[in-house]
Amino acid sequence: MKTIDLELEIWRQKDTITAGQFENYTLKSISTDMSFLEMLDVLNEKLTREGKEPVAFDHDCREGICGTCGAVVNGIAHGPEPGTTLCQLHMRHFASGDTLVIEPFRSRAFPVRKDLMVDRSALDRIIQAGGYVSVNTGGTPDGNSTPIPSATAELAMDAAACIGCGACVASCPNGAAMLFTGAKISQLCLLPQGQPERRERALAMVTTMDSEGFGNCTNERECEAVCPKGISISNIARMNREFVKASFLG
Amino acid sequence: MWFVNFLKSSIGKKSIMAGTGLCLFLFLCSHAAGNATLFSSVSLFQAYADQLHSHPLIVSVFSTGLFLVFAVHATTGTLLFFQNRKARPQGYRVKTRAIKTPWASMTMIYSGLFILLFALIHTAAVSFGDHGRIGETIATLFSSFFYSSFYIFSFLVLALHLSHGFWSMLQTMGANHPRYTLLIHRLTYIVPAFFLILFTSIPLLFFFGTGR
Ligand code: FES
Numbered sequence: 001m002k003t004i005d006l007e008l009e010i011w012r013q014k015d016t017i018t019a020g021q022f023e024n025y026t027l028k029s030i031s032t033d034m035s036f037l038e039m040l041d042v043l044n045e046k047l048t049r050e051g052k053e054p055v056a057f058d059h060d061c062r063e064g065i066c067g068t069c070g071a072v073v074n075g076i077a078h079g080p081e082p083g084t085t086l087c088q089l090h091m092r093h094f095a096s097g098d099t100l101v102i103e104p105f106r107s108r109a110f111p112v113r114k115d116l117m118v119d120r121s122a123l124d125r126i127i128q129a130g131g132y133v134s135v136n137t138g139g140t141p142d143g144n145s146t147p148i149p150s151a152t153a154e155l156a157m158d159a160a161a162c163i164g165c166g167a168c169v170a171s172c173p174n175g176a177a178m179l180f181t182g183a184k185i186s187q188l189c190l191l192p193q194g195q196p197e198r199r200e201r202a203l204a205m206v207t208t209m210d211s212e213g214f215g216n217c218t219n220e221r222e223c224e225a226v227c228p229k230g231i232s233i234s235n236i237a238r239m240n241r242e243f244v245k246a247s248f249l250g
Numbered sequence: 251m252w253f254v255n256f257l258k259s260s261i262g263k264k265s266i267m268a269g270t271g272l273c274l275f276l277f278l279c280s281h282a283a284g285n286a287t288l289f290s291s292v293s294l295f296q297a298y299a300d301q302l303h304s305h306p307l308i309v310s311v312f313s314t315g316l317f318l319v320f321a322v323h324a325t326t327g328t329l330l331f332f333q334n335r336k337a338r339p340q341g342y343r344v345k346t347r348a349i350k351t352p353w354a355s356m357t358m359i360y361s362g363l364f365i366l367l368f369a370l371i372h373t374a375a376v377s378f379g380d381h382g383r384i385g386e387t388i389a390t391l392f393s394s395f396f397y398s399s400f401y402i403f404s405f406l407v408l409a410l411h412l413s414h415g416f417w418s419m420l421q422t423m424g425a426n427h428p429r430y431t432l433l434i435h436r437l438t439y440i441v442p443a444f445f446l447i448l449f450t451s452i453p454l455l456f457f458f459g460t461g462r
Contacts, residue, residue, distance in 0.1 A: 075346030175337035215337025225348035237426035
């Protein structure tokens with residue numbers, strides 16, 4: 001089994017109001033088969049044995065589908081591997097002797113709760129503002145009664161791949177949440193089921209996004225580069241069109 | 251009210267940047283066309299300037315409009331810069347970018363403010379001079395090493411600004427479609443290069459004494 005030794009510099013912060021600082025740790029003999037979070041588990045076991053406070057970090061599925069995990073590793077959200085969540089980033093991508101600086105996702109809209117854990121409920125409030133979709137009640141409709149061109153279905157599916165991890169916000173030099181909001185607006189506005197509330201949804205979601213304290217997008221493309229699900233900024237362009245149409249045409 | 255809300259929103263502000271950016275781009279095209287007469291002769295350029303100034307109404311409407319567009323573009327850009335800095339009160343210790351060429355987008359505020367400075371100096375030196383002798387004014391200015399270098403440097407900065415600005419304008423306007431991706435990608439290089447070559451070759455022409 002191949003192993004590596006690592007130097008870690010991790011952001012430690014007791015709670016939202018207390019100021020945080022970096023602390024240094026050394027880890028020896030980390031298997032390259034481990035995931036990044038398993039490496040942090042090893043660190044936490046060591047800290048617990050030493051009677052110290054373990055590093056708090058968010059995680060749930062550990063298979064790259066839930067969007068709970070995330071931290072900035074050496075300046076890149078979810079670490080250096082493209083198209084990967086932190087839980088799916090493996091230690092084989094690092095070399096022995098590497099120093100890893102691990103910081104929480106930073107944004108005015110994402111207050112740090114503890115260490116690497118941030119409160120991303122601002123993203124949930126954007127989703128909530130999107131409201132509902134109208135569905136006809138009655139008998140079960142025939143499966144093929146709503147034709148959707150395959151290309152459109154693919155685009156909607158690509159947008160729906162967003163797991164809401166917030167890496168787009170963390171990586172954006174402006175702390176903007178436009179890739180997330182663009183994807184969420186796109187996945188519904190592309191499909192026939194999303195049409196009745198299309199305009200009000202675009203207005204409400206963008207208004208909430210602005211009021212949550214995210215920055216303004218200036219087309220930096222960082223979000224697209226770090227997105228673990230490869231969400232394209234064409235979703236932002238679509239959101240721009242949707243919002244302009246909704247604003248001007250009501 | 252809805253219009254004010256639109257303008258105040260994040261997408262509204264980027265639309266202002268794109269809309270005024272488009273106006274400035276169109277102005278640059280017309281300015282480039284005017285300057286192109288200098289490739290022929292200073293007297294042709296003078297004739298073009300005389301013709302333009304024989305329609306004072308058009309000139310005043312366009313110059314006031316241009317001034318307003320410039321002011322809105324610069325003010326909104328500066329406002330965005332300061333608002334966005336506040337969106338991340340605590341920065342990262344390691345500042346790495348995931349994309350390979352972030353220089354143009356990172357420096358938009360600085361390149362923009364430099365272009366504003368250039369525009370002020372340039373209008374003070376040329377536009378507020380004697381229009382009847384504008385050809386001569388230009389020939390004199392461009393034979394100065396200092397002014398020519400400043401002019402050329404300014405257009406290098408403008409090319410940098412446009413290399414993000416032009417693409418960014420299209421993206422904001424919602425023009426992002428696989429069919430046009432390649433074209434837009436090429437234009438991102440062609441547009442700044444076109445203006446850079448056209449505008450900087452004129453002072454070079456004068457400086458090396460080949461301008462007439
Ligand atoms: S823990 Fe679920 S995506 Fe990483």
